[in-house]
Amino acid sequence: MADKKRSNSSTTQKKSGKVPLAPSTKTPKTPPPIEQADGSPKPTKTDISPAAKISDDSASSTLRCYNIPDYRLEHPEFRIFMSGEGSSLEYSVEGDLSAAAPPIRDSKYLSSEQCIALYRWMLLNRRMEVALENLYKQGKVVGGVYFGLGQEGCSCASALALGPDDWLGPMIRNQGAMLVRGFSARDIMRQYMAKGDSPTWGRDASSHFGDWQRRNVCAPISMLGELIGVMAGICLGARLQGKNVAGLTYVGDGGQSTGVTYESLNFAAVQKLGLVLVVENNLWGYSTPSDMQFCVKDLAERAIAYGIPGVIVDGTDPCQVYDATYEACERAHRGEGPTLIEAKMMRMKGHAIHDAAQYVPAKLFDYWRNRDPIARFENYLINVKGWLTAEDNHKLIADVERELEADRDAAVASPMPDPETDKTHQGVYCDPSCHQIKPRYGPVVAKPREHGSAGPKAVEAAGHLK
Ligand SMILES: Cc1ncc(C[n+]2csc(CCOP(=O)(O)OP(=O)(O)O)c2C)c(N)n1
Numbered sequence: 016m017a018d019k020k021r022s023n024s025s026t027t028q029k030k031s032g033k034v035p036l037a038p039s040t041k042t043p044k045t046p047p048p049i050e051q052a053d054g055s056p057k058p059t060k061t062d063i064s065p066a067a068k069i070s071d072d073s074a075s076s077t078l079r080c081y082n083i084p085d086y087r088l089e090h091p092e093f094r095i096f097m098s099g100e101g102s103s104l105e106y107s108v109e110g111d112l113s114a115a116a117p118p119i120r121d122s123k124y125l126s127s128e129q130c131i132a133l134y135r136w137m138l139l140n141r142r143m144e145v146a147l148e149n150l151y152k153q154g155k156v157v158g159g160v161y162f163g164l165g166q167e168g169c170s171c172a173s174a175l176a177l178g179p180d181d182w183l184g185p186m187i188r189n190q191g192a193m194l195v196r197g198f199s200a201r202d203i204m205r206q207y208m209a210k211g212d213s214p215t216w217g218r219d220a221s222s223h224f225g226d227w228q229r230r231n232v233c234a235p236i237s238m239l240g241e242l243i244g245v246m247a248g249i250c251l252g253a254r255l256q257g258k259n260v261a262g263l264t265y266v267g268d269g270g271q272s273t274g275v276t277y278e279s280l281n282f283a284a285v286q287k288l289g290l291v292l293v294v295e296n297n298l299w300g301y302s303t304p305s306d307m308q309f310c311v312k313d314l315a316e317r318a319i320a321y322g323i324p325g326v327i328v329d330g331t332d333p334c335q336v337y338d339a340t341y342e343a344c345e346r347a348h349r350g351e352g353p354t355l356i357e358a359k360m361m362r363m364k365g366h367a368i369h370d371a372a373q374y375v376p377a378k379l380f381d382y383w384r385n386r387d388p389i390a391r392f393e394n395y396l397i398n399v400k401g402w403l404t405a406e407d408n409h410k411l412i413a414d415v416e417r418e419l420e421a422d423r424d425a426a427v428a429s430p431m432p433d434p435e436t437d438k439t440h441q442g443v444y445c446d447p448s449c450h451q452i453k454p455r456y457g458p459v460v461a462k463p464r465e466h467g468s469a470g471p472k473a474v475e476a477a478g479h480l481k
C-alpha cells in the first residue's frame with residue numbers, strides 16, 4: 016500500500032472538524048490555483064488575448080484565452096492523419112520526431128525510497144503483463160488480455176498517491192494501479208485464467224474485479240465513462256458520512272468523448288466531490304488516433320468548461336504523475352472538488368492481445384520507445400540521482416522475477432471452478448439476507464428539510480401550461 020508523506024487526512028479532518036457536508040455557496044467560480052511544478056504560481060485563466068477574438072476555425076489553440084498548468088519538460092508537436100486511398104489508405108505522422116527524450120522531473124513529494132518502490136511496482140506491472148501474454152499464448156487465459164505497456168508510470172504513480180481511505184476505480188490499462196492498491200500478480204493471473212480461487216471465483220475474467228471491503232477498489236466498468244459517476248457517488252457517500260475522500264479513476268482519449276463523462280464530471284464539480292480523473296491520452300482509441308477524436312489541443316482544456324482545475328503531465332514520467340495526483344487528492348481531502356489530469360503518453364501495443372496495431376506508423380512507436388517510462392526512471396534512479404546502485408537494481412529485478420514466477424506457478428496450479436462442489440459462491444444476485452451494506456466512515460448525516468415534514472411530499476398535481 017502507498018507509503019505516505021502526507022498527514023493522515025482522517026485525523027486532520029477530525030481535529031479541525033471541517034468536513035463540509037454541502038458545497039459552499041460562497042466559493043468563487045475560479046478554481047483555486049495549482050502550484051506549478053517549479054514552485055511558481057500557476058498561470059490562471061481570464062487572460063483575454065487578442066488571439067481570442069480572432070475567428071479562426073482551423074486551429075482551436077488560437078482560440079485559447081487561458082492557460083493550463085503543464086508539468087511536462089517537452090512539448091511534442093506532431094499530428095497523425097489519414098493518407099492514401101482505397102487499399103493503400105494508411106495513417107501517417109507529421110512533425111518533429113527527432114528530439115531526445117526529456118529527463119525525469121524531480122518530484123516535490125516522493126522520497127528516494129518511495130521512488131525506488133514506485134520503480135519496482137512499474138517493473139512488476141510490466142513483467143506481469145509479459146507473463147500474461149505468455150499464458151495467453153499457452154492457451155491458459157479465458158478471453159483476451161489487455162496491456163498497459165508504456166503506461167506503467169501513469170498507472171502505478173497515480174495509485175501510489177492515494178491515501179488509505181481513498182478509492183480507486185481502475186480501467187483496463189491500470190493493472191499496475193491494482194498491484195499498488197494491494198492485489199497480487201497471483202490474483203490478477205488467476206482472474207485472467209478464470210480460476211476457482213480468483214477474485215471473482217471464475218465468474219468473470221480479465222481485470223474485471225474490485226474489492227470494496229478491504230482495498231477500496233471499485234471494479235472496472237466496460238462502458239467507457241461510467242466509472243466516473245460511480246466514483247463521484249462514492250465521494251458523495253463518504254461526504255454524507257462526514258468524510259472527504261479522493262476517488263481516483265481513469266478515462267481514455269476515446270472514452271472521454273462519452274456523454275456520461277460530461278454528466279458525471281459536471282455533477283462532481285457542482286457538488287465539489289473529490290473525484291480525481293486521469294485522462295489517459297495514449298493517442299489511440301482502438302484504431303482511431305486522438306487527432307481524429309477531438310479538436311481541442313489538450314484534453315485538460317475540458318476542465319475549464321467544468322469550472323475545475325486541469326493539469327497536463329507527461330504520462331511517461333512517474334514523478335509528474337505522482338505530484339499532480341497527490342495535489343489533486345489533497346484538494347479532494349480539503350473538500351474543494353474534482354481535478355482533471357491529462358496524462359500524455361502512447362499505447363505501446365494494440366488495443367488488446369488480438370490487435371497487432373499495424374495501423375500505427377512505425378516512427379511513432381520508435382519515438383515513444385525512446386520515452387519508455389521504466390528505462391528512463393531506472394536511469395534516473397541509478398545515474399542521475401545515485402539512489403540505486405547497479406547491483407541493487409539487479410537484485411531488485413531478480414526479486415520481481417522470483418515473485419512473479421511463484422505467483423504464476425501458483426495461479427496455473429489453481430483449480431478451475433467446480434459448479435458441483437462450489438456451494439459458497441453460487442449466488443449471482445443478492446437477496447435480502449445476502450449482506451448488509453454498512454456505512455464505511457460513520458453515520459449518514461443528512462440535513463432535515465427546512466419546511467414541513469421530513470417525509471415525502473404530499474401528492475402534488477402536475478402543472479399544465481396551456
Ligand atoms: C460507451 C462505450 N463505447 C464503446 C465501447 C467499446 N470500446 C471499448 S475500449 C474502446 C476504445 C477506448 O479507447 P480509449 O478511451 O482511448 O482507451 P484506451 O483503450 O486507449 O486505453 C472502445 C471504443 C465501450 N466499451 N463503451
Ligand SMILES: [Mg+2]
Pocket residue numbers: 267268269295296297298299300301362
Ligand atoms: Mg486511448
